[in-house]
Amino acid sequence: MDKKALIAMSGGVDSSVAAFLTKQQEFECMGVTMKLFNNSDIDIDVRENTCCSLDDVEDARSVAYRLNMPYHVFNFSDRFKEDVIERFVDAYQKGRTPNPCIDCNRYLKFDKLFSRAKELGYNYVVTGHYARISFSEETGRYILKKAVDTSKDQSYVLYSLTQEQLSHVMFPLGELAKTEVRKIAEENGFVNAQKHDSQDICFVVNGTYAEFIENYTGKKFPEGNFVDKNGNVLGRHKGIIRYTVGQRKGLGLALPHPMYVTAVDPVSNTVTLGENEDLFSTSVTAEKINLISVPNLFTPMRVKAKVRYRQAEQWATAVQTAPDTLKVEFDEPQRAITKGQAVVLYDNDIVVGGGTIV
Helix, strand or coil, X not given: CCCEEEEECCCCHHHXXXXXXXXXXXXXXXXXXXXXXXXXXXXXXXXXXXXXXXXXXXXXXXXXXXXXXXXXXXXXXXXXXXXXXXXXXXXXXXXXXXXXXXXXXXHHHHHHHHHHHXXXXXXXXXXXXXXXXXXXXXXXXXXXXXXXXXXXXXXXXXXXXXXXXXXXXXXXXXXXXXXXXXXXXXXXXXXXXXXXCCCXXXXXXXCCHHHHHHHHHCCCCCCEEEECCCCCXXXXXXXXXXXXXXXXXXXXXXXXXXXXXXXXXXXXXXXXXXXXXXXXXXXXXXXXXXXXXXCCCCCCEEEEEECCCCCCCEEEEEEEEECCEEEEEEEEEEECCCCCCEEEEEECCEEEEEEEEC
């Protein structure tokens, strides 16, 4: 197979060093930046600390030219709008809290870009993610592993990768620490060697998620009741899209003691508040599952699992309950398990799989 790689270049230091390392392995490389949205779609004029701005394109182009490889910008804004922004907006309207980075990886980087690479005759897609891929001779399956630099590990947002995708994806930074990546960029004179990492959700730049959703949909979300677990009215909320499970601040209520959002119900347009202990539960049900290290999980498996990106993994037992659902029972109660987030399962540093919490 020809060694040809399409490098997804965001303009940041990570993808730039990933391009450099791939070139060092004597791959024929092409740099690509995905144009994910039009500024008019998300109502912005200025962008800072996010990816895909004009400055980012120029930074990516500069590195690509320095590495003597062709560079192009692909316009995937229609697909991004449909599969990331609209999913994000829809989830909040349904009282869920989504992770759009997972959707971007699933539908853009490793689907749309993956297909474009094939069309152009490139065998691999390379990104600057901190994770590792290997092949198990024992099981005959490709394996996704955590990065060596656990503080930068991004395996959580990559759990949706399929066997086919894993066989054609490369993560050159998986064995490196972030400090090493910046040092490589410095040594090679990359313009973005000390560039700050992008922060938060790329398409929500000005204001809050709620303001973005109202601007995007063109509608205001009606006030409703804050209630306790017995249905007693505690006050008025300012629209369900402004609240997520576990939230304490920004409720706008004068309460005798701290209370937390424990549920958001779009049907009754109520937000339920409770005590901190009401946030704890041991059981998670997930759908839209993807399994990596095993073909199925119909036999219960001891794993470590986490229900949000920055959470430390916790011991649990996971079992597949249907072709596209699984159940996870934690040994210890977990706080603020939230619909719309992902539960991801680990066997030591190996990603078993994951799914969307329902």
